[in-house]
Amino acid sequence: MFTLKLAWRYAFSRSNRHRSATIVIMLGIAVGMLAIIIMLSLMNRLQSDLLDQVKSIESFHVQVTFPANESDGRTMDDIVSALRETPGVAQVYPQVNTQVLIQNPATNKSTTARLRIIDSSIWKTENPFSDRTRMVRGSYPSPLHIATGTALATKLSLALGDAVNMTVLGAGKTVVLAPTTIVVTAGGVFRTGLPEFDSSTLVTDLDPLVSIIGSKRIMYGLYLEDGYADNSKPVLRSIAETFPSATIRTWQQVNSAFYSALTLEKVLMYLFLFFMFIILAVNMKNASSRLLHVKQRELAILRAVGAQKTTATKVFLGQTTIVTVLGESLGIIGGVYLGKYIGKVFSWLNSLQYLFTRKDNLLLAYPFTTEVNAVEVASIAISVLVLSLGFTYLGCRRLFRKEPMEMLYHD
Amino acid sequence: MTKELLRFHAVTKAFVSGQSQLVILEDLDFVLYSGTSVAITGKSGSGKSTLLNIAGGLDKPSAGSVSFLGRELGRLNDKELSSFRNRHIGFVFQSHILLDDFTALENVCVPALIRGVRQSDAVKRAKELLDRVGLSDRLQHRPQKLSGGERQRVAICRALVNAPDLIIADEPTGSLDEESSSGIETLLTDIVREEGKTLLMVTHDTQLASRCSTVYLLHNKTLQEME
């Protein structure tokens, strides 16, 4: 208790103008924490939104495929039932994803696109895909009726009811892939909010196209129950036991490159922002060693009246801890509070810069929200504390080792 | 021809400490003429140093006025007061207070450089003064390498480098041994006389005081001329 009291006193000691140095360092730590929390929470939200969209719309939580040459007698429905019974699996959607050429004779426009042939029940049941997707016009896909993404519909100048020619590569008689042209009707237009998906994807029902393309290309997209989506190991094990020959991939594996890129960006941002704390730690080291120099006599007297050799060390590390913890607390409170209103802050900044540039800044005009990860914040706080303590010890270690009488003659 | 250099008119100096007030100088009148040497004696804590600080523009009186060559010091702003001290006053302190990181020569040059004199001219003048006080072989020595007497001689040279009108010395021999004190006493009084300067000095040293043309006793917050 005495050590803590002394540490507090020393942290805000007026000797050698240490108090003003302490306050500056504390504010620096607060600003650093605030900056790191805001940046990382913005990144967390952007990345988690993106990944949510990707795994809900693009890749599902888990994908199960079977070898093309396997024929164990099981039908698609058998496989779907078996997968649905697996603990942790919420929904199963067999589908085929393939590239197609699509022509709209009504407008003379054509392009390549991706066709997703999937059970239409995905639109009507509650699942991550239907939660995010909205039919903007028309109706859900049905046999030989397609729904297109909004951007793709615009590209083809597609109107509801238009008959379009769709050329797919399906199973041939003598070759694996052979083109087949089918006439389908534009039945609806959807929006998912994922620009890549909306600009390149058509969706239609399983029948009759899956038989044209070939059932060997079916991929089973699984949505898992809450809690299993990011920790799917038990589910994967169960599926592997049921279907030993199946290839099972999680959404992380399907999007490994993308996921890895996001992680890399985050790590780089950590490193850059952490740099600020290194500068502050050097500041703290200098301030602490200067204060220790000034307090030599006091510490010598404490030793003379019975304080242990490690008291000085504890007091100085204690004052560093106090300053760092106070600074971090201010920074965390500020960061979390500012994070809640970040959209308004950016909007205000955008208005300010508009006065000078007469143009909206796309970065500042974006409706940002934040997602604070408590574990992340705690680990940053601990790292900063360890860094500060390390630098303080570094700055004071020589003087800590001296004996009282030596300290008294240090001047 | 002597002229009025410094005038204290009804000067009072009080220090406030919490609720109480400690009056050091009260209604003090004093005139110093050019070319004279004045010693002020008195008991410890009587306010001698306070009087010197007010005379040198380092401190302001609580009441009354101080004028130097007809100019009231109280009306000067900080910049004007700094210029006044630099050009008209030379200080010699009890504990010399030299700059430890500078050589003897550099220490003496400082007031001249502050005044704006070219470095070469300042060095020339400083060398002349140091030569006069017998320190020509100590020009590049730092204060740590000089004896007490030598340091005080450097301080005297520093006080004279800008040829000020008034030398203010506060116990110039206070921290020296007898032999060094004797040397400094002679040096100070001789050099002031030779340069035609005015000396205002505080000292306990009766021998040093006796070398001055007038001696005052600071007693009961006022000055009394001694015979």
Place this chain on the structure above:
Amino acid sequence: MNTRFSMWLSGHLLVPRGESKYARLRLVRSAALIAIVMIPLVLALIFMDGMMNGITDKYILLQDGHIQLHVEDPLFDSPRDVSSIDPRLESADYVVSGYGIVYSRDTTAEVRIKGVDSSYFNENRMTQLEFTGEPLKKEGSLAAVMLSTTIARTLGVEVGQRVAFMVVPDSSSSVVRPVLANVTALYDSGYHELDSSLLFMNRDDALRYFPKDRNAYTELLVSPDHVDDLGEIVSNLELSLDENFPYATWDEFNGTVYQNFITSRQVILLVFMMILLVAGVYVSSIAQEMIQDSMQSIALFKTLGATNSNLSRAYFCSVMVVTSIGLVVGVSLGLLIGSQIGVLLHWLGNSGLAGLQYYLLDFRIVISWRDILAISISMLVISSVTVRLSLGRIRRISPLEMLQQD
């Protein structure tokens, strides 16, 4: 103002002599820390600018050109003819472009097909690619194509083998016929995002499959120093050729990529500013320490007639000189290390980290002196402001107090 004294004192503060070992070490450490702060900032700038320029170059030189003039017939006999109309133009290539699906035995890939002549791969473009094989060399009646190594890997094909492709047809025919093509060469641009969807085809072959009224255009390349003059260059061309062309510029084709770059730059510069702000606070603490350590000297200088502004100027100059030295050393070291950044990136590229495919790791080092100047000036300005705030302490040092008179 007495600048001589300020400069003299500043010199003494910068080169402390005698036994001021601590003071000397402090100055060296301060400059060193500032240098250490600047090095990664400069490296990051070099990487960011180099990569963005590299990616932009890839898109311009291989995919879109600087300007596309949508005219169905060739405008120039040879790519170099255009320089005589406007010296800022380096080449003009007649190109046919469309979309299709290329497939091998059991795999497909969606591609952008670009029909070009062999002269398309000029000196500039060759800097962006590495080939194996003979690009677009016609053999027999089959179309000659050049795939990227990425697409070839996806399809499982090599040079000399055949692939089939379906192209988005002329609307007059609703039947899509697959076409066989010879893989005459493989290319690698080093940028996965581009490679994964770009396929080159012999132009004459491409003209058979893509109607020129909708798919042909002239792709212009402008010299790097005149990239901002695109509108003016087109006006010049129109005047010379006495025709108005529908045209588009590269940032319009790749608006998303372009905007992403701008946004990324803004975010990075924002982070830099935060780091510089903290570094500026550190610089002010150097000033505070120096003042703290020379309080008695400052009091004495004031007694001898030095003004607050003399002393402030001396300390300000000393601290800013130390900061500037650290800045120059840091920027220089950053540039030196940055010039060798290719070695590190090569090692990273071989590390097999999947996420790196979204980045370009083989690019020409570009030093944006404007950006480096901007961060250097920001550092100096921030430091000046923070140091000025610290120098207020000088004003509060009283000669009396420090001289400890009775």
